[in-house]
Amino acid sequence: MPLILITGLPTSGKSTRAAQLYDYLTERIAAESSSSTPKFRLHLISDQSLSISRSVYDLDPAHTPAHVRSANASEKDARAALYGAVKRVLSPRDIVILDTLNYIKGWRYQLYCEAKNLQTPFGLVQIGCPVARARGVNEARIRRLEQQEQQQQQQQQQQEHNTGNGTTKDEPTTTSTITTTTTAAAAGAAPKSGDLHPETYQQSHQNWQQKQFEEESTGPDFEDITLSPTDSQEPYTPRSNWENLVFRYEEPNPMSRWDSPLFILTWDDTPTDTKAVFDQIWDEVIVNKPQKLIRANKSTVQRDKDPGGDYLYVLEKETQDIVKRILEQQAEVGEGGTVRLSRSGTKEEGEDMLEVELPGKKVGLPQLQRYRRAFVALNRGGIGLEAVGTLAAGRLRESFVGYLNDAFEKEM
Numbered sequence: 001m002p003l004i005l006i007t008g009l010p011t012s013g014k015s016t017r018a019a020q021l022y023d024y025l026t027e028r029i030a031a032e033s034s035s036s037t038p039k040f041r042l043h044l045i046s047d048q049s050l051s052i053s054r055s056v057y058d059l060d061p062a063h064t065p066a067h068v069r070s071a072n073a074s075e076k077d078a079r080a081a082l083y084g085a086v087k088r089v090l091s092p093r094d095i096v097i098l099d100t101l102n103y104i105k106g107w108r109y110q111l112y113c114e115a116k117n118l119q120t121p122f123g124l125v126q127i128g129c130p131v132a133r134a135r136g137v138n139e140a141r142i143r144r145l146e147q148q149e150q151q152q153q154q155q156q157q158q159q160e161h162n163t164g165n166g167t168t169k170d171e172p173t174t175t176s177t178i179t180t181t182t183t184a185a186a187a188g189a190a191p192k193s194g195d196l197h198p199e200t201y202q203q204s205h206q207n208w209q210q211k212q213f214e215e216e217s218t219g220p221d222f223e224d225i226t227l228s229p230t231d232s233q234e235p236y237t238p239r240s241n242w243e244n245l246v247f248r249y250e251e252p253n254p255m256s257r258w259d260s261p262l263f264i265l266t267w268d269d270t271p272t273d274t275k276a277v278f279d280q281i282w283d284e285v286i287v288n289k290p291q292k293l294i295r296a297n298k299s300t301v302q303r304d305k306d307p308g309g310d311y312l313y314v315l316e317k318e319t320q321d322i323v324k325r326i327l328e329q330q331a332e333v334g335e336g337g338t339v340r341l342s343r344s345g346t347k348e349e350g351e352d353m354l355e356v357e358l359p360g361k362k363v364g365l366p367q368l369q370r371y372r373r374a375f376v377a378l379n380r381g382g383i384g385l386e387a388v389g390t391l392a393a394g395r396l397r398e399s400f401v402g403y404l405n406d407a408f409e410k411e412m
Contacts, residue, residue, distance in 0.1 A: 001096075002286055007124060009246055011134045011141070014099055022042065028282055041095070047082075047100050060241070091120075095286065105259070112257070123285040124260070126252055133225065139239075145235055261284060315396055322401065325341050326363065327365060335359070337358050363408075
C-alpha cells in the first residue's frame with residue numbers, strides 16, 4: 001500500500017497534518033472493512049516516534065560532540081533509522097505515513113525507489129506555510145523551553161535553600177550580580193570582562209550574543225505566535241539550526257516522478273478544505289490505481305527459474321537434458337550410432353528431430369560434461385536476450401547438438 005511523505009518547512013505544521021491524516025485514514029479503513037480484520041494496516045513514523053531529537057539536524061561544528069565523526073553524522077544516522085523503520089513495515093497491505101522533514105530531494109527519491117521496488121503507490125503531501133509564521137512558531141517554542149528551564153532552576157534553588165545544601169552568605173550577592181549583568185546585557189551594551197565577576201562574564205557574554213541574534217532574526221519576517229495548549233513539540237535549537245534547515249529546503253517539483261502525485265495543504269486550511277485533500281489522497285493513491293502503474297526496474301527484479309525467461313537456466317537445463325538422452329540411447333544404438341533427440345525438448349508429432357553422430361568408441365559422462373561446460377561458457381553472452389528467437393530453447397538445443405557433432409567428428 002502507499003508510502004505517503006509529509007514535507008514542508010520546519011515548524012510549518014507537518015506533525016499536525018500528519019496526525020489529522022492518520023485519524024482520517026483510520027476512520028476510512030474502519031468504514032471500508034466489512035469484517036473484524038481491517039483491510040489495510042496503518043503506520044505513522046516520525047522523529048518523535050523514533051525518539052530522534054531535532055538537534056541532530058544542527059550542522060554547526062561548534063555544537064558537534066567530541067565523539068561524533070562529523071557535523072552531519074547524527075543526521076545521517078537519523079535518516080538511516082527512519083529508512084529502516086519504513087522498510088520494515090512497508091508492504092502491499094500497509095499504509096505508511098512518514099512525518100519528518102523530507103527536505104532533501106535525494107532522500108525523497110530513495111524512498112520513492114523503495115516503494116517502486118515493492119510496486120506500491122507513492123504520494124507526497126506538502127505543507128505550505130510562510131517563513132515568517134514558521135519562524136514565529138519556533139521562537140514561541142524556544143521561549144516556552146526557556147521558561148520551563150528557568151522554572152526548573154528556580155525550583156531547584158528553592159529546594160537547595162530549604163534543605164540548606166550549597167547555601168552560602170555570598171550567594172545573594174552573586175545572584176544580584178548576575179541579575180544586574182543580564183539586565184545590562186539586555187539593554188544592548190556588550191559586557192566587559194573587567195566590570196564583571198570572572199565566574200559570570202562568560203554567561204553574560206553569551207546572553208548578550210543571544211540577544212543580538214534575536215534582534216537580527218526577529219525582524220519584519222517574524223510573527224508573534226501563541227502556542228496551543230496541546231502543542232508539545234520541541235523547538236529547533238539553536239536558532240541557527242532552524243535557519244539552516246530553511247536554507248537547505250528543496251521544494252518538491254511535481255514534474256519529477258519522485259515528487260508526484262503532489263498534494264498541497266496550507267497551515268490555515270479549514271477542516272473542510274483539509275478533508276477534501278484527504279479524500280483526494282484516498283481516491284487517487286489508496287483506493288484507485290495510479291494513472292501510471294509503478295513497476296520495479298527490470299535490472300532490480302530477481303530472476304526466477306522460469307523456462308521462458310531465464311537464459312542461463314534454459315541453457316543449463318537443455319544441455320543437461322541432451323547429455324542425459326545421449327547416455328540413455330547410447331546403449332541401444334551402440335558405438336558409432338546415431339542418437340535422435342527432440343528439437344524442442346517435448347516429443348511432438350511431426351517434429352523435426354536432431355541427430356548426434358557418436359564416435360567409434362564409447363562416450364562417458366565426464367567427456368560429455370566437459371563438452372557441455374565448454375559450450376555453456378561460450379554461450380553465456382546471451383544473458384538478457386532471452387526474447388530473441390535465435391536464443392530460444394529450440395535454437396540452444398540445435399546449437400549444442402552441432403557443437404557435439406563437431407567435437408565427435410574430430411575424434412573419429
